[in-house]
Amino acid sequence: MQLFAYLESFPILHIFELLELTLAIMIKRLLFEEAEITAREFKIVAITGPRQSGKTTLCKHVFKNKHYVSFEDLDILEEADSSPRSFINKYKDGAVFDEIQRVPGLFNYLQTHVDKVGKNNQYVISGSNNFLLQQNISQSLAGRAAYIELLPLSLLELQEHWGNTKNPVFFMMNGFYPSIIAKQSSAERWLPNYLKTYIERDVRMIRNIENLNLFSKFVKLAAARSGQILNVNNLANETGVDNKTISAWISVLESSYIVYRLQPYYNSFNKRVIKSPKLYFYDVGLLCNILGLNSERAIKQSNMYGAIFENLVISEIKKNRFNKSQYGEMYFLRDSTGNEVDLVLEKDGNLIPVEIKSSAKYRSSDLKNLKWFQRLYRIKGGMLINQSTENQELEDGIMNIGWAEVANV
Template sequence: MRPAPYLPRILEATLRARLEAFPVVVVTGARQTGKSTLARELEGAGRTYVTLDNYGVLDQARREPDALLQRAPRLTLDEIQRAPELLLAIKRAVDADRTPGRFLLTGSANLDLMKGVAETLAGRAVYVTLWPMTRGEAAGGGSAGRWNVFLDEPPRDWIDALAGGAAAAPSGPPSGDSTARNPETWKDLARRGGYPFPALNLASEADRAAWFEAYLRTYLERDLRQLAAIENLTGFLRLARATALRLGGLSNQANLARDAGIPSTTAQRYLDLLEVSYQLLRVESYAVNRNKRLVKQPRLYWSDPGLALHLAGGIEPTGAHLENLIAGDLFAWREIRTHRPNILFWRTSKGAEVDFVIETPRALIPVDVKSRQQLRVADARHLATFMRDYGDAVPAGVIIHGGRDTYWLTERVLAVPWNRAT
């Protein structure tokens, strides 16, 4: 099967801007999110692309790293994790010439590599993360959700701004599927996930399941062994499945450890590995006192809901998977903001809860997610509590829902369809 043509990624403009300002830019992210494809798109205009998957290039990187770096004044080095010894040569080259854009490095998450980059290239490199494809990217728009509207426009203009913007049209299943003429649902999107190959090329559930299974095998047998010593791969996989079954739930280490049949300390280590390898999204709790966030349990999502569904045994998508889609869209969107907002959640000891809080120095935007198509005024009660508690810092609240209409549910809570927000 031919791979799909290149689709613009939300990170592209940010990446080009970073290359205009810094001598080294590092693109990180999970395996198969499209880092190499994005890097190839920047080839040309004085930029040369080489990959360490090429054994000749890899051999030169290990034996004559300084000579390799002289191939071009602006060099993209893909799969840098295969030759960490290049980092010292890059440091020498940058110390001699700090021209912006000299080196673009890409590679899947690797603890030793990232530690080496951080230590060797401290003060010389900046980092960007490529997350799985958003709905807007899969539709060809190179975009994430409409979150800028809620931060940059006054609430009275939100409906008009949402109606006039370029929300992605439903892309539907890949061509060849008999249902391609039908509108895409959020459940379809969750099943498809955001890894480019299965999302764009695989129409059948069976084919996607086979791809996800192969992905897990590579991740478990190759990536994890590079990340750290995993003495119990079976326990690790059970823990991963437990988090997929508790999607959006609080990170209760003791319960997850019990479900996986591993010690609690091991469970915490495995959760950290899942996060550092860009599989888990950790959403911290909002509190005015920032120190309190560090002691409250975060909520956990997967960076790709399709992989989460596969891990969970192919269950029917639930409201938690719609939350996961929103979480992934928010993480991809904030990567391109000049001043990155915090993506948090809010929960009180009395049970009031808001799924996401977008926090900037200027405002708090609370966002709740309801998969139902019909909302009730009572659905806004937790948003009302949040707005009452935080006063003027909150211009208004948002409910993302499974219906089709955009309207004010209450005076200060806007109901927005999932496919208008993403």
């Protein structure tokens, strides 16, 4: 009762910030320590990532000794925009500037100030619009700022908190955004509002798209192609716009951390490989919501279940690489005759082929494409990731890994 009485003394927005900070303490983000180390080595730390992924919480938790300033506040935005030099002097000892891309005129003054002071760990800047933030950093803060990309919660972070892993359909339905995991809101209500806010606000900021209904149609068509080879011409025809517009709109989704392109692995001696990328969503909860799959039954019965499971696995591996600062690229490989490996990982100079199946049981036919890759590149090993509950070594050094173990890949 004392806790509720305490919370009642706060404005409602402050309560949500308190809940987010509590979640951050309960579920320690893997990038907390990386953010501290990076700040000691650079004058400025730039934290990017999608809206509501926990960037503000990270800033307040890791850099709690710095003043926190959000340019979402219109009064603060106007003050910084009208007198940037005075604004920087007001926070001359350092600060956290959140959503700084909204004040592009501030970057040149920030550059002058950090160069004058000379020391590291001066400012933390953050923003949800990666395109605008990177554009301003490359123009004014190159060599002075280091990037940290914070994606929604990862399976590994949740496993360390929960001690075990829920079934994959739970994550397909709910996704990994902190607000949903913390049960501040249901996925069924939160995710469509997130998408609506993104389209009506962020899309306008990145690119002046007049027909938002047409853009919404494009997003739904893109979701239906998750895990498929990106065919810009086909997507343009179905949306009712030209190819150039589709390419620009995909870049908008990428810069906002809604989707990413998985590039094909290409080697000069293999002339028959498909050279177009595949399209994936960072968050499978958002993907399923866009597809209208809002229940476990609908997801399990969907003809896209296998593609959604593949998206889940690949996105978790992508998060792991961000969170652990692992070097090496991620690809897929498909040739013109239909041979395909879902994922190719670069690690320590080696190639690791990965096949992803939504089934619970291993079948010998599941290894067909992995063996093709082994013959093509004269290697041993590889991974088959499915919904099995036990890991086991198969033939030719291939490991069968249960989906929950993807947190350690």
